[in-house]
Amino acid sequence: MSKNAPLEGEFFMNGDNACAEGAISAGCRFFAGYPITPATEVAERMAERLPEVGGTFIQMEDEIASMAAILGGSWAGVRSMTSTSGPGFSLMMENIGLGAMTETPCVVVNVQRAGPSTGLPTLTAQGDMMQARWGSHGLYAIIALAPSSPQEMFDLAIKAFNLSERYRTPVFIMADESVGHMSEKVVIPSPEEIAVFPRRKPAVPPGKYKPFQPDADLVPPMASAGEGYNFHVTGLTHDEKGYPVMTAEAQHKLVKRLLDKIDLNKDEIIELEEDGIKGAEVVVCSYGISARVAKLAIKSAREEGVKVGLLRLITVWPFPDRRIRELAGKIKAFVVPELNAGQIALEVERCAGGAAQTILVPHMGGAVHEPRTILEAIRKAAR
Amino acid sequence: MNDSGNDLHGSVEALLREDRIPHIWCPGCGLGSVLHSFLTALIKSGIDTQKVAVVSGIGCTGRTAGYVKLDSFHTTHGRAIPFATGLKLANPELKVILFSGDGDLAAIGGNHLIHAARRNMDLTVICVNNFNYGMTGGQVAPTTPISGRTSTSPYGNFEFPFNLPYLVSAAGAVYVARWTSLDARRLEKAIMEALDKRGFSFVEAIAPCPTQYGRKNKQPTGLAQLDYYRTASVIKHGADPKDVGIDLNGPITVGKFVDIERPTFSDMRADTLQKAFAPKPKKEAAGAKAQ
Numbered sequence: 001m002s003k004n005a006p007l008e009g010e011f012f013m014n015g016d017n018a019c020a021e022g023a024i025s026a027g028c029r030f031f032a033g034y035p036i037t038p039a040t041e042v043a044e045r046m047a048e049r050l051p052e053v054g055g056t057f058i059q060m061e062d063e064i065a066s067m068a069a070i071l072g073g074s075w076a077g078v079r080s081m082t083s084t085s086g087p088g089f090s091l092m093m094e095n096i097g098l099g100a101m102t103e104t105p106c107v108v109v110n111v112q113r114a115g116p117s118t119g120l121p122t123l124t125a126q127g128d129m130m131q132a133r134w135g136s137h138g139l140y141a142i143i144a145l146a147p148s149s150p151q152e153m154f155d156l157a158i159k160a161f162n163l164s165e166r167y168r169t170p171v172f173i174m175a176d177e178s179v180g181h182m183s184e185k186v187v188i189p190s191p192e193e194i195a196v197f198p199r200r201k202p203a204v205p206p207g208k209y210k211p212f213q214p215d216a217d218l219v220p221p222m223a224s225a226g227e228g229y230n231f232h233v234t235g236l237t238h239d240e241k242g243y244p245v246m247t248a249e250a251q252h253k254l255v256k257r258l259l260d261k262i263d264l265n266k267d268e269i270i271e272l273e274e275d276g277i278k279g280a281e282v283v284v285c286s287y288g289i290s291a292r293v294a295k296l297a298i299k300s301a302r303e304e305g306v307k308v309g310l311l312r313l314i315t316v317w318p319f320p321d322r323r324i325r326e327l328a329g330k331i332k333a334f335v336v337p338e339l340n341a342g343q344i345a346l347e348v349e350r351c352a353g354g355a356a357q358t359i360l361v362p363h364m365g366g367a368v369h370e371p372r373t374i375l376e377a378i379r380k381a382a383r
Numbered sequence: 384m385n386d387s388g389n390d391l392h393g394s395v396e397a398l399l400r401e402d403r404i405p406h407i408w409c410p411g412c413g414l415g416s417v418l419h420s421f422l423t424a425l426i427k428s429g430i431d432t433q434k435v436a437v438v439s440g441i442g443c444t445g446r447t448a449g450y451v452k453l454d455s456f457h458t459t460h461g462r463a464i465p466f467a468t469g470l471k472l473a474n475p476e477l478k479v480i481l482f483s484g485d486g487d488l489a490a491i492g493g494n495h496l497i498h499a500a501r502r503n504m505d506l507t508v509i510c511v512n513n514f515n516y517g518m519t520g521g522q523v524a525p526t527t528p529i530s531g532r533t534s535t536s537p538y539g540n541f542e543f544p545f546n547l548p549y550l551v552s553a554a555g556a557v558y559v560a561r562w563t564s565l566d567a568r569r570l571e572k573a574i575m576e577a578l579d580k581r582g583f584s585f586v587e588a589i590a591p592c593p594t595q596y597g598r599k600n601k602q603p604t605g606l607a608q609l610d611y612y613r614t615a616s617v618i619k620h621g622a623d624p625k626d627v628g629i630d631l632n633g634p635i636t637v638g639k640f641v642d643i644e645r646p647t648f649s650d651m652r653a654d655t656l657q658k659a660f661a662p663k664p665k666k667e668a669a670g671a672k673a674q
Binding site: 029030032051056058060061062064065066068069070071072073074075076077078080094095097098224225226227228229230231232233234235236243244 | 402403433434436438448449452453454455456457458459462464465466467468469470472473474476477494495652656659660
């Protein structure tokens with residue numbers, strides 16, 4: 001293997017390391033982070049690997065600074081990432097809002113652990129799913145992906161960078177401690193096999209460039225600092241030139257576009273894994289490590305003769321409203337196992353709109369579900 | 384002004400976003416004057432302005448980023464320094480300049496300030512100190528002198544303030560100077576020196592806030608505050624930063640306090656990586672020696 005290139009081949013590695021390698025394969029060359037269990041290995045891997053591929057790693061003084069630094073890195077024209085867990089994710093929220101408001105491509109990895117507060121630093125949970133959607137103040141849309149394996153930590157890191165550039169938005173990888181620390185085979189394709197979505201650059205000369213004037217798909221092309229465009233970027237509500245405008249009209253125009261550029265492109269963004277949905281009377285809807293545990297319960301239920309399918313959310317935000325609605329009209333119930341007291345289950349219930357029952361299988365975190373608890377919920381749902 | 388200041392007038396205007404005028408700053412505010420000193424220094428320094436990025440935080444001073452016709456970033460409160468750190472590290476060719484206020488840099492952003500100085504990050508910080516939070520209505524700041532009146536220290540401030548040159552020099556800044564906005568020429572020269580300095584340079588610009596701080600502390604106009612600067616300023620180049628704290632209506636020590644050489648973050652990083660990636664001596668040679 002070359003010291004100056006992304007890796008290629010088959011490896012045995014944990015999810016955190018796979019995520020770092022995925023980022024490198026996606027062209028990430030700037031990482032700013034702060035140590036936190038169970039995400040530290042992402043930063044450690046980047047500290048070692050980025051200098052090998054000509055990138056820059058910095059350990060900042062806290063997660064607030066880490067998030068600010070990757071926004072700066074992105075505006076310098078370099079693909080940028082940070083990684084953290086719950087307490088750090090909370091600290092990043094204000095600058096995540098700045099990233100959404102200034103339409104700054106970047107990737108934030110949250111290897112979730114049990115909270116609130118310091119909680120169980122070394123043990124798994126999925127308690128930050130709603131925080132990922134709503135954690136920063138005000139109105140914005142976000143993209144969040146949920147990997148279920150080290151391989152997917154790699155694959156979704158690439159997808160996250162591509163989505164962040166495609167839609168000019170921060171993208172979250174909402175992993176969990178189980179997936180982050182699990183070691184499995186990870187296949188890293190050759191660089192030629194990896195599709196990297198390039199940053200959309202302005203097609204007009206500096207005097208004509210408006211940094212927040214969108215193309216037809218609602219996403220504006222993006223200049224970098226130092227290219228001669230002399231642009232202004234602000235977290236204040238702004239017009240297409242990037243200048244602050246303190247009116248309800250400017251607020252509506254800007255914020256509506258920030259929401260629409262994600263919402264109206266849902267079909268292109270959303271990725272789901274479906275198994276045995278056709279003819280199913282029960283659908284288990286889950287994500288991350290919980291979806292993996294659910295597969296065992298589904299196998300047992302099928303052996304008992306229950307017609308049960310799996311809908312695994314690879315994209316969690318934007319939420320696949322339409323698919324849930326479609327299925328709700330055809331099945332008896334959704335079973336939603338997640339390592340929290342019911343977050344994504346609320347979305348499933350909202351979209352099902354009463355057409356199918358939603359049965360939450362909660363777990364407060366610190367361990368994964370016992371498959372039995374999910375199996376019992378499937379049985380109940382099928383009755 | 385009757386010399387190069389006038390010659391540069393057109394150049395300074397060319398670096399302002401005139402389509403954003405009128406600005407939000409109050410009559411008598413010192414920010415326009417400090418901005419002029421900065422832009423004049425930038426022009427005189429000969430730095431390629433297409434490679435300059437200006438980063439501000441939040442507050443009256445934070446609005447500066449919106450008035451300069453340069454790549455400019457108006458970020459979140461206190462976070463201008465880490466944002467600028469990311470810009471600089473991702474593109475080392477950029478000249479990254481921070482222009483922000485005392486509350487933004489030293490209170491909410493205080494942690495980033497000391498860590499950037501510690502790392503000797505290649506950034507120039509222009510910190511406009513008006514001793515209070517102007518934009519939100521004149522609240523107590525970590526720079527407000529003892530007994531200073533603000534809307535949240537209505538009986539007089541009883542918190543000890545930061546002496547900013549002392550703070551940043553202790554943390555590792557390689558260039559530290561302080562001038563008042565009245566000393567526009569000396570301020571301009573200090574900013575030029577700071578721009579020319581590799582590593583973390585810091586210029587404190589004391590500036591009037593007559594609407595808030597001045598009015599509550601018996602200097603109700605910009606002119607009254609400038610008159611105080613005129614009578615109270617004491618030039619002391621090379622003064623020990625620990626001795627330059629400012630008391631209410633007391634003397635203001637101005638001058639260049641620190642101008643030292645120290646490897647920057649990028650120097651240290653490049654040096655370390657060069658050593659780490661240098662070809663290793665052959666193993667058998669080492670083995671033979673051990674025998």
